[in-house]
Amino acid sequence: MGNSDLRSLAAIEDVAFEDLGGSVVAVDAHNWLYRYLTTTVRFTRDGAYTTADGTEVANLVGVVQGLPKFFEHDLTPVFVFDGSVTDLKEEEVEQRRAEREKREEKLEAAREEGDETAVARLDSQTQRLTDTILTTTREVLELLDVPVIDAPAEGEAQAAYMARQDDVDYVGTEDYDALLLGAPLTLRQLTSSGDPELMDFQATLERHDVTWEQLVDAAILMGTDFNEGISGIGPKTAITLVREHGDLWGALEARGEHVDHGDRIRNLFLDPAVTDDYEFDRDVNPDLDAAREYVTGEWEVAEDEVETAFGRIEDSVAQTGLDRWT
Structure with missing residues (x-):
């Protein structure tokens, strides 16, 4: 996740969404997805995203609720997924796993005590990106015609490289390491309410x-x-x-x-491991009917949790289409 102390070094300013229209954002998929996943689990009833056989797909709620922000502001998101983990990061991964196991023990204790507030908090903190979560995320993104790119290693490094090649306009992540990876312009707080922050690489170098x-x-x-x-x-x-x-x-x-x-x-x-083997279309044409059926039919997500977001996507895509013809 990077060292948050980097924030005190970074050149950061607020930016309005209306000033970003028409841009392409390479999104650090794992970072973005994890934030929506944990938020959904903490603040949404578990029955809304749990199938009859007990499979939890809170990610589908998060993805559908998180995408309208891009479409409504005429931004094309390109989701960049992690590949392999470098061996030097294994220690951090093991540490996170150990911390998660401790929280899982606390979660079980909270459940036994009937402490619903603690259960919601700890449940969100023990989430991980399972194969099911990653697969279903990719499939719903495909149905919504959102570009997906596989990085050979760190997704954030690949996104930063694409920005340095001028193939995208911004990198989207909460991780300050985007600065160290040379991402020219990074949008933060894309998973928060309100406008994002803009982190400027060149301005940071010049400042110091x-x-x-x-x-x-x-x-x-x-x-x-x-x-x-x-x-x-x-x-x-x-x-x-x-x-x-x-x-x-x-x-x-x-x-x-x-x-x-x-x-x-x-x-x-x-000089991170990256690839030039990628391409994507800036214009998206989502199959909303198929996406709805996939999320609420095949994966049994409660309709009331996603229908408003699907409606926002539909309205924004229609409006974008009209704008391009006027």
């Missing part, structure tokens, strides 16, 4: 008078998904160190510190 490499080096000193930070080094100190000493290794030498696999971590941000 650093290069892309030095920004990554500062992040490594602070700590990333791939390494623990150096004790006592926060954002301001990290930037000062890389400016004074040139790069990560100069800063580490000055402090008498060491970061395991520093060069590999650096390359994961500066």
Whole structure:
């Protein structure tokens, strides 16, 4: 998920949705989906997204409720899914798994005690992107004609690469690592109410008078998904160190510190595994009848949880079509 301390370094400003119309957004699919999944589980009755055989597909509620924001503002979302996980991230994945298992134990205890508030909170925190969730998400996106791209590794890295190639206008993610991956312009808070935030890569470099490499080096000193930070080094100190000493290794030498696999971590941000093998159509033509049947018929999601959102998609697509002919 990245180091949230990066926010204090990033050049961020509010932006109005009406100023983004006609743009293409490469969405970090796992990040976006997980946020809607956890929110749905926490605030929606479980019977609304559970099939007769007990399969939970809260993701379908989240996807359908989350997409209208794009269509209503004439934005084309391109969902970029993660591929393989780098071995340097395995430790973080294991840590998250252990934390989830602890929460699952607390969840069972809360259920036994009948604490419905705690159950809802803990249930949302123990969600994971299962094969069923990922498969059904892809299938409903396909029915809604939303482009899907498979990354060889990190979806966020692929999205950032597509933005640097000018194939998309923005990256959409809540993860501040988009900055380290060189995403020129990142839209945050796409899963929140209200307008998004715009995180500007070039403006960030200019604000701190650093290069892309030095920004990554500062992040490594602070700590990333791939390494623990150096004790006592926060954002301001990290930037000062890389400016004074040139790069990560100069800063580490000055402090008498060491970061395991520093060069590999650096390359994961500066030269990540990406692909040029992708294409997509900016114009979408969703099959709403098929999508409704898939969500509410085949997967038994309660109609009252998704019908308003389907109606919003239908209205916005129709309006976009009219606008293009006027």
